[in-house]
Amino acid sequence: TAGITQAPTSQILAAGRSMTLRCTQDMRHNAMYWYRQDLGLGLRLIHYSNTAGTTGKGEVPDGYSVSRANTDDFPLTLASAVPSQTSVYFCASSDSQGGQPQHFGDGTRLSIL
Amino acid sequence: SQQGEEDPQALSIQEGENATMNCSYKTSINNLQWYRQNSGRGLVHLILIRSNEREKHSGRLRVTLDTSKKSSSLLITASRAADTASYFCATDSIGKLIFGQGTELSVKP
Numbered sequence: 036t037a038g039i040t041q042a043p044t045s046q047i048l049a050a051g052r053s054m055t056l057r058c059t060q061d062m063r064h065n066a067m068y069w070y071r072q073d074l075g076l077g078l079r080l081i082h083y084s085n086t087a088g089t090t091g092k093g094e095v096p097d098g099y100s101v102s103r104a105n106t107d108d109f110p111l112t113l114a115s116a117v118p119s120q121t122s123v124y125f126c127a128s129s130d131s132q133g134g135q136p137q138h139f140g141d142g143t144r145l146s147i148l
Numbered sequence: 149s150q151q152g153e154e155d156p157q158a159l160s161i162q163e164g165e166n167a168t169m170n171c172s173y174k175t176s177i178n179n180l181q182w183y184r185q186n187s188g189r190g191l192v193h194l195i196l197i198r199s200n201e202r203e204k205h206s207g208r209l210r211v212t213l214d215t216s217k218k219s220s221s222l223l224i225t226a227s228r229a230a231d232t233a234s235y236f237c238a239t240d241s242i243g244k245l246i247f248g249q250g251t252e253l254s255v256k257p
Contacts, residue, residue, distance in 0.1 A: 039190075070247075077236065078191075078247040093244070125190055133243030134179055134198075139190030 037061050039140035041126050047146045048116050056111040056143050058126030066132045067109040068093075069101060071122040072142070078125065084109055085132045116147045152180075152237045152248030160254040167224040169251040171237030172217075178240050180213055182222050185234045185250070194222075194235075229257045 042057045060067065069081040070093075080093030084103040098120060100112045109128075113120055124143045129135040155170045171180070179198045183191040195211045197204045197220070204211045210223040224231055232255045238245040 068245075075249065077249040080244060080246075083244065094246075127191075133240055134196075136181065136193035136196055137191075137245060138193070139183075141188075141190045 039126055039128060039138055041124075041140035041143050043143060044141070045144040045146075047148060048113075050117055050147055051115055054113045054116055054145070056113075056124055056126075056145070058109045058111070058140060059107050060109075060126075060128045060138070061107065062128060062130075062138065063106060064128035064130050064138070065106070066129045066135075067103065068127045068129075068137065069099070069109070069111045070125045070127065071095065071120075072125060073122050081111065081124075083132075118147045121145060121147045152239050152246065154235075154237060154248040154251045156251060157249070158252045158254070160256065161227055163227060163229055163255055163257050165227055165255075167227050167231070167253055167255070169222045169235050169237075169253070171220045171222070171248055173220075173237075173239045174218065175239075175241055177215075178243075180211075180220050181238045181240065181245065182209075182211060182220075183236045183238060183247075185236065187233075191236065224253075227253075227255045229255050231255050 039060045065086045068083045070078040082101040084090045127137040127139045129137045181196045182194040185191045197213045208225045213220045234250045236250045238247045
């Protein structure tokens with residue numbers, strides 16, 4: 036079925052290690068987003084991309100980087116993981132920036148020890 | 149920063165009853181969206197209501213928007229056990245969504 040695929044579904048990572056969370060969409064959406072979801076804080080935007088080749092910072096970008104080499108893929112990288120980055124990470128996409136519903140993947144549950 | 153605040157944080161009802169969830173926000177918006185999240189899954193879009201609209205329906209869902217009060221409500225009629233989930237409002241003012249903390253709905257059979 037069409038949608039967003041995130042990998043891995045879960046991961047335990049030692050502090051200081053690097054990790055790339057993968058996100059692929061097959062809907063040919065222009066805009067893509069990364070959120071983290073923490074208990075009591077809801078979803079917060081980490082980074083976004085309005086179209087292939089462009090990226091922007093969200094509300095909580097520190098410690099994370101993204102790239103958008105093509106329309107379908109939007110990987111999120113933690114260069115040197117810290118325990119405060121333990122969270123559930125969701126990738127989403129929309130047809131265009133703003134005013135459109137977003138489609139979400141099922142998330143990556145990441146624990147930093 | 150949280151734009152939307154949802155009320156109540158948790159709601160428990162019997163199957164067949166109606167469920168109402170409220171969302172308040174602080175700044176002017178272009179549109180407001182409601183999403184559902186089942187346990188362990190991603191968010192699913194339910195309804196988008198634009199700032200010039202007052203009410204929108206989709207099946208058993210009814211959303212209202214009062215821009216003068218900066219508030220919205222989601223009504224689920226004739227609830228079912230399958231409606232058990234967390235419900236989030238999200239405001240769009242600059243092309244980015246800002247999510248509330250959600251209402252956890254439990255529908256008991």
